[in-house]
Amino acid sequence: MANVFSPYSILKQTSNQLIQPFVNLVKAPRALWGINISYFLEGLTYFGIVGLLAIYFNEYVGLNDIHAGQMVGVLTAGITLSMLFFGATVDVIGPRKALLISLSTMLLGRILLSLSPTLFHSTGLWSSTHIFAMVGIFGIIVGYGIYQPTCYTAVKYFSKGNDATMGYAMLYALMNLGGFLPGLISPTVRHAYGILGVFWVYVAFTVIGILSVAFLLTRKAVADALYQSGLKATQVEERKKLREEIRFYIRNFPVRDSRFLFFIFILIPVQTLFAHNWLTLPMYFRRAFTGLVSDNFEFFVNFNPILIFILAPLVAALTMKRDTYDMMVVGTFVMATPTFFLALGPSIYAVFAYLIIMTIGEAIWQPRFLQWVAEIAPKNMTGIYMGIGQFPWFLTKVITSLYSGWFLMNYCPANTPPEHMNTETMWFIYGLIAIISPIALLLARSWMKKGFKVRHEE
Numbered sequence: 001m002a003n004v005f006s007p008y009s010i011l012k013q014t015s016n017q018l019i020q021p022f023v024n025l026v027k028a029p030r031a032l033w034g035i036n037i038s039y040f041l042e043g044l045t046y047f048g049i050v051g052l053l054a055i056y057f058n059e060y061v062g063l064n065d066i067h068a069g070q071m072v073g074v075l076t077a078g079i080t081l082s083m084l085f086f087g088a089t090v091d092v093i094g095p096r097k098a099l100l101i102s103l104s105t106m107l108l109g110r111i112l113l114s115l116s117p118t119l120f121h122s123t124g125l126w127s128s129t130h131i132f133a134m135v136g137i138f139g140i141i142v143g144y145g146i147y148q149p150t151c152y153t154a155v156k157y158f159s160k161g162n163d164a165t166m167g168y169a170m171l172y173a174l175m176n177l178g179g180f181l182p183g184l185i186s187p188t189v190r191h192a193y194g195i196l197g198v199f200w201v202y203v204a205f206t207v208i209g210i211l212s213v214a215f216l217l218t219r220k221a222v223a224d225a226l227y228q229s230g231l232k233a234t235q236v237e238e239r240k241k242l243r244e245e246i247r248f249y250i251r252n253f254p255v256r257d258s259r260f261l262f263f264i265f266i267l268i269p270v271q272t273l274f275a276h277n278w279l280t281l282p283m284y285f286r287r288a289f290t291g292l293v294s295d296n297f298e299f300f301v302n303f304n305p306i307l308i309f310i311l312a313p314l315v316a317a318l319t320m321k322r323d324t325y326d327m328m329v330v331g332t333f334v335m336a337t338p339t340f341f342l343a344l345g346p347s348i349y350a351v352f353a354y355l356i357i358m359t360i361g362e363a364i365w366q367p368r369f370l371q372w373v374a375e376i377a378p379k380n381m382t383g384i385y386m387g388i389g390q391f392p393w394f395l396t397k398v399i400t401s402l403y404s405g406w407f408l409m410n411y412c413p414a415n416t417p418p419e420h421m422n423t424e425t426m427w428f429i430y431g432l433i434a435i436i437s438p439i440a441l442l443l444a445r446s447w448m449k450k451g452f453k454v455r456h457e458e
Contacts, residue, residue, distance in 0.1 A: 034212055035171070039171055042147065047302055052190075055286070056113075057072075061129050063124070065405035065414070069401045069408070070401050071133075072278055075137050077398045082142060083144075083148060085145060089149075090150040095157060095217070096219065103147065104210060105139050105140075105142050107143075109140035111203055113136035117129055180302050180305040268399070268437075271392070273339065273434050274362075276404065279401055283414075284412055285351075288423050290418065307356065324368050325448060328368055331365025331366070332361065332437045333438035335360075335362050341353045341354050342354050342423070343431060344424065346423060408426075410422075
């Protein structure tokens with residue numbers, strides 16, 4: 001019998017994991033085509049805008065780095081918070097209506113964001129331009145709060161049995177692929193028409209996303225997909241379960257589980273590196289470098305998604321038998337460590353070393369996060385723990401946006417020659433922050449594992 005753990009078997013399995021989502025995409029019901037095309041375009045549009053947003057507020061609204069970073073934090077953290085309020089919309093009105101409403105709301109928000117510098121000539125904090133742009137951001141926040149939960153719920157509705165697993169993998173893969181493409185599209189448009197020109201391109205992509213839902217996710221396509229999945233008759237029950245789950249969630253808020261709370265909150269330091277992808281890296285690449293990196297900073301900012309698209313299945317295949325908690329320790333350490341490469345000074349070699357090694361670390365620990373949350377959760381409380389487990393990500397976005405602008409102003413200021421900057425200190429401090437997570441996880445290993453074993457004995 002062939003050795004299932006041989007390099008050939010691992011490579012074959014990894015290859016299948018990379019290819020299979022696209023095979024399933026071709027065979028998927030028409031309704032899933034609508035979801036996936038829309039999610040791909042939305043991944044392209046969201047990552048494309050968020051990577052330019054701080055610079056937009058710098059150059060067109062006249063905000064300093066501190067306030068510009070806070071505006072990006074309002075968008076990213078607001079989306080996470082918005083999902084708590086609007087995530088159940090799909091269970092009330094169905095996926096088709098929820099997607100059309102959410103995308104239309106985001107379209108309006110993106111139009112307002114693109115129009116505000118043209119309509120108003122005042123600049124500065126709380127100027128007409130700023131307020132109008134904030135109204136646009138609010139539209140994106142509300143729309144996205146409906147959109148992402150709707151897409152994941154729709155995959156559940158339109159998939160049968162184990163096909164849902166591949167449906168989620170397909171969604172994740174296409175989103176990351178979309179998130180990579182702004183690095184190829186944005187520089188050319190920006191050099192010709194500026195950031196506002198890029199934003200209008202993303203407005204056009206939003207319109208295409210609406211049309212893909214309208215024409216592919218028709219009422220008949222939805223009905224056919226629900227019939228094939230066997231979920232049509234249970235939709236009302238799903239709504240009832242949702243209401244019961246919300247009440248159960250409120251009654252059993254897991255604030256007494258010290259191990260769980262330690263685990264989710266100790267990840268905040270290393271998660272700040274995710275937030276720096278849009279809060280710090282665009283300005284760092286543009287200001288501290290000249291030539292290739294500066295002129296094409298979008299490519300480097302959006303290099304992570306394509307690496308994740310390639311590396312996540314490979315890493316999963318190589319580490320699937322490893323202990324979950326140990327992989328969390330290793331992954332967070334691998335992710336945090338290359339930050340110190342950037343502390344050596346601006347260098348194309350340091351940039352690629354940072355991006356590649358950090359992404360390998362992300363691929364090791366990020367998929368394991370929810371797995372560990374599920375394993376550590378008491379019986380019948382997995383859903384509650386999953387929900388609470390996302391809250392620190394909201395805090396990470398808020399906290400990082402509060403100080404990232406100050407660091408840019410002091411260590412990587414605009415209109416300053418790179419040789420007069422001190423980006424080395426900035427990244428050294430960020431590295432010290434990120435490394436807190438793996439060190440704390442390692443020191444708490446015995447305590448965390450002991451709690452895990454006791455729970456299973458119970």
